[in-house]
Amino acid sequence: MLYFIGLGLGDAKDITVKGLEIVKQCSRVYLEAYTSILTVGKDALEEYYGRELILADRDMVEQEADEILRGADISDVAFLVVGDPFGATTHSDLVLRAVNAGIQYRVIHNASIMNAVGCCGLQLYNFGETVSIVFWTDTWRPESFYDKIKKNRDLGMHTLCLLDIKVKEQSMENLMRGRKVYEPPRYMTVSQASGQLLEIVNNRRNRGDDLAISEETICVGLARVGAEDQAIRAGTLSQLATCDLGGPLHSLIVTGNLHPLEVDMLRLSAVTADALQGLRAADSSTYTS
Amino acid sequence: MLYFIGLGLGDAKDITVKGLEIVKQCSRVYLEAYTSILTVGKDALEEYYGRELILADRDMVEQEADEILRGADISDVAFLVVGDPFGATTHSDLVLRAVNAGIQYRVIHNASIMNAVGCCGLQLYNFGETVSIVFWTDTWRPESFYDKIKKNRDLGMHTLCLLDIKVKEQSMENLMRGRKVYEPPRYMTVSQASGQLLEIVNNRRNRGDDLAISEETICVGLARVGAEDQAIRAGTLSQLATCDLGGPLHSLIVTGNLHPLEVDMLRLSAVTADALQGLRAADSSTYTS
Numbered sequence: 001m002l003y004f005i006g007l008g009l010g011d012a013k014d015i016t017v018k019g020l021e022i023v024k025q026c027s028r029v030y031l032e033a034y035t036s037i038l039t040v041g042k043d044a045l046e047e048y049y050g051r052e053l054i055l056a057d058r059d060m061v062e063q064e065a066d067e068i069l070r071g072a073d074i075s076d077v078a079f080l081v082v083g084d085p086f087g088a089t090t091h092s093d094l095v096l097r098a099v100n101a102g103i104q105y106r107v108i109h110n111a112s113i114m115n116a117v118g119c120c121g122l123q124l125y126n127f128g129e130t131v132s133i134v135f136w137t138d139t140w141r142p143e144s145f146y147d148k149i150k151k152n153r154d155l156g157m158h159t160l161c162l163l164d165i166k167v168k169e170q171s172m173e174n175l176m177r178g179r180k181v182y183e184p185p186r187y188m189t190v191s192q193a194s195g196q197l198l199e200i201v202n203n204r205r206n207r208g209d210d211l212a213i214s215e216e217t218i219c220v221g222l223a224r225v226g227a228e229d230q231a232i233r234a235g236t237l238s239q240l241a242t243c244d245l246g247g248p249l250h251s252l253i254v255t256g257n258l259h260p261l262e263v264d265m266l267r268l269s270a271v272t273a274d275a276l277q278g279l280r281a282a283d284s285s286t287y288t289s
Numbered sequence: 290m291l292y293f294i295g296l297g298l299g300d301a302k303d304i305t306v307k308g309l310e311i312v313k314q315c316s317r318v319y320l321e322a323y324t325s326i327l328t329v330g331k332d333a334l335e336e337y338y339g340r341e342l343i344l345a346d347r348d349m350v351e352q353e354a355d356e357i358l359r360g361a362d363i364s365d366v367a368f369l370v371v372g373d374p375f376g377a378t379t380h381s382d383l384v385l386r387a388v389n390a391g392i393q394y395r396v397i398h399n400a401s402i403m404n405a406v407g408c409c410g411l412q413l414y415n416f417g418e419t420v421s422i423v424f425w426t427d428t429w430r431p432e433s434f435y436d437k438i439k440k441n442r443d444l445g446m447h448t449l450c451l452l453d454i455k456v457k458e459q460s461m462e463n464l465m466r467g468r469k470v471y472e473p474p475r476y477m478t479v480s481q482a483s484g485q486l487l488e489i490v491n492n493r494r495n496r497g498d499d500l501a502i503s504e505e506t507i508c509v510g511l512a513r514v515g516a517e518d519q520a521i522r523a524g525t526l527s528q529l530a531t532c533d534l535g536g537p538l539h540s541l542i543v544t545g546n547l548h549p550l551e552v553d554m555l556r557l558s559a560v561t562a563d564a565l566q567g568l569r570a571a572d573s574s575t576y577t578s
Contacts, residue, residue, distance in 0.1 A: 006400065009398060013305065014305050014307055015306060017302040017303070017309055096553055096554065109400030109514075111398030112404045114414075115404040118373065118375030119398070121381055121384070125403075126418065129416070130416075225398075261381050264381070268388060
């Protein structure tokens with residue numbers, strides 16, 4: 001059996017009891033290490049699980065899938081994924097390879113950023129399409145995520161923006177010389193993502209476009225969701241562009257229409273006392289006891 | 290501290306290790322019991338956790354919130370929620386009451402249907418707004434969810450449809466006589482939801498509307514996601530209307546544009562061998578080893 005086991009979002013203890021039992025009993029345990037990170041490292045997981053973990057980077061999952069599947073028809077192999085195995089990134093390719101090879105698989109679910117963002121108080125069923133915001137370079141500055149956010153906002157929906165992760169990237173020079181030397185990992189911050197969005201807003205304004213977003217649009221920055229030191233800040237897009245939420249991972253939400261109860265929840269994490277002024281809150285008498 | 294702890298979707302062991310440790314140490318433990326169910330009952334949870342659970346139905350959470358919060362400023366109280374505490378249903382009201390009363394709170398996340406549906410192979414970031422399908426009565430047959438599905442499909446997005454749950458409902462007679470006698474719980478099936486959708490398709494066709502959905506639209510029925518006996522069936526809306534997926538809870542997905550890799554995954558759970566014929570699959574050579 002090939003087990004896909006979600007690790008949740010915080011630390012070693014965010015695995016489910018069922019997941020932990022399976023990890024302890026599998027013959028080999030892989031840790032998918034290229035689409036997300038926990039706030040603790042591989043060593044902490046190995047110590048807590050009492051198991052050696054084999055790091056599975058993108059190359060390995062894509063090029064050495066047979067090695068991961070080896071023997072999974074007669075013994076148990078675990079493939080650990082931060083968040084949920086079918087969260088922001090799916091592992092359909094590995095599932096299909098397993099099924100094609102006659103190997104059964106099972107999924108042990110866990111929280112992922114796709115549902116845990118609900119903790120900021122915005123209702124999950126009011127989210128539209130999720131978008132990814134990638135690091136711009138000097139020559140590659142895609143704006144397509146802005147258009148998706150616009151479509152969501154036109155329907156009144158919130159947009160969860162997943163922020164870029166660069167792990168095991170090679171510099172152009174090292175790539176051309178075939179040197180397996182990697183750059184330090186980079187994780188996009190809420191501030192960087194907001195800055196890129198503000199640039200697009202400016203570009204569109206200069207083109208005379210109908211603006212879907214402005215400097216004043218209410219957004220929510222989230223960092224290390226599910227960890228002890230998680231941070232949530234609600235404010236205008238301009239405010240978030242100068243907001244430091246600390247270490248990775250970060251996510252950004254661009255809000256759509258806000259329900260009064262959502263406004264009340266966002267006030268709990270407002271950047272400044274007046275950041276959300278002018279928004280209609282729920283009848284405050286509801287919550288006084 | 291007031292802890293909101295997600296229980297995940299399957300059985301007692303789907304709680305996280307962190308969540309279980311907190312449950313064992315809290316002075317009182319409530320179980321929210323009106324928006325979802327596990328495949329195991331309260332007794333099984335109590336036995337596994339080694340703790341007595343206080344059932345918190347909707348009346349209690351809405352009218353006796355102070356009792357739930359009592360003492361949470363000086364001791365620890367846990368509020369258990371099937372799935373994630375901020376999944377399909379949020380508990381913002383209880384959070385706000387706690388904060389207003391000077392009580393700190395913390396969320397222990399888990400899988401919810403909102404992210405676990407990814408196990409069927411459809412990519413979570415291609416989902417639009419989530420909708421609820423309610424039980425029709427003789428006199429109340431709302432069609433608004435159809436229009437939301439249409440909006441999603443117009444953008445090429447999938448739609449997760451959460452299906453109605455009727456727990457602790459009173460008959461009109463018992464309600465009028467003030468008798469606290471409750472009807473047996475009812476959980477909408479994929480077949481029932483598909484049937485209601487087909488009726489709306491017919492109504493709209495008779496009105497001459499531009500159809501967003503037809504009998505041939507590819508849908509996915511899911512039952513008991515995350516449990517050992519979970520069932521997933523992909524097929525046309527007509528096929529799902531006659532498909533028996535067994536006990537609760539059920540969910541239905543109306544697909545939008547399908548990526549070839551999504552098609553490959555749906556084939557694994559096709560109602561019939563030819564249910565998904567005509568859809569373009571990914572290059573099958575990708576998965577042969």
